[in-house]
Amino acid sequence: MDSVTRHLTQVKSSLETSIHNLYANIEHKVPENIDLALKSYAHALANTSKDEALSDLASLKITPATVTISLTTVAMVFFLNKLFKSSSSGSKPAPTKKKKKKLTKTQKANKEIQAVLDFVEETYVPQIEEFFEKYSTISPENREYKFKYFEEMLLKELMKLDGIDTAGNDVLRENRKKVIKFIQSYQKKLDQFKSENP
Structure with missing residues (x-):
């Protein structure tokens, strides 16, 4: 200034x-x-x-x-x-073009794991929570459809995680494991909610 x-x-x-x-x-x-x-x-x-x-x-x-x-x-x-x-x-001298750095395998894998976590947290978690809240107002056919939909979508995200190569990196493997457990916790919540609310 x-x-x-x-x-x-x-x-x-x-x-x-x-x-x-x-x-x-x-x-x-x-x-x-x-x-x-x-x-x-x-x-x-x-x-x-x-x-x-x-x-x-x-x-x-x-x-x-x-x-x-x-x-x-x-x-x-x-x-x-x-x-x-x-x-x-x-x-300042004239800016020079910076070449984009290629991501290493580890960085790429970490980015993919984070993308799955972000997507689940931003998309499915709010939808599932809303489904739980409005469950009583939803028709029985729609309830069953929603249960299957969420189960399939969460399974799809788990399969994405399974396809990510952690390249023998323990930290990446642990991160992937945490995200898997997070998604599985919502699968369990859905199963438990379904059994408690027939």
Whole structure:
């Protein structure tokens, strides 16, 4: 944050100097009758309401207000572009493309185990809990269908886990075992709930 503040202070001081130099160069080149033109321009600008200015901008009319807004916008965009270009180019080299690292077998297996756990926790666990809560309002045919559905889906996730190669890694094997036990605990809950609620 300090570097941004310092940079803005530098820009402000250089801007003040540039404006002063510009004024000094232009001052003697301005024609004498410019006062009248500037006064009429300023008068037209002062008598333009916000709604009129927006309407004129929308209809692309050239008025003192629209010209002033356009020039101010262009100048601000130019200034901000210069400001951010100079601050970014001076502090950091151009970014180089980073090659994606290939996952090792262990990382890949761990990611797959975690994906199964996340999927079961986010998808089936809330559905099973909701099924338990609303059991009494569900028709007997739908109850049986739901029991079979959850059993099959949990079994499918267990089979996914069984297909993950732990590459002889004890930590991965233990992680997979924990996820298997977690899924099996919900299978047991379903069986127990079914036996208690015929």
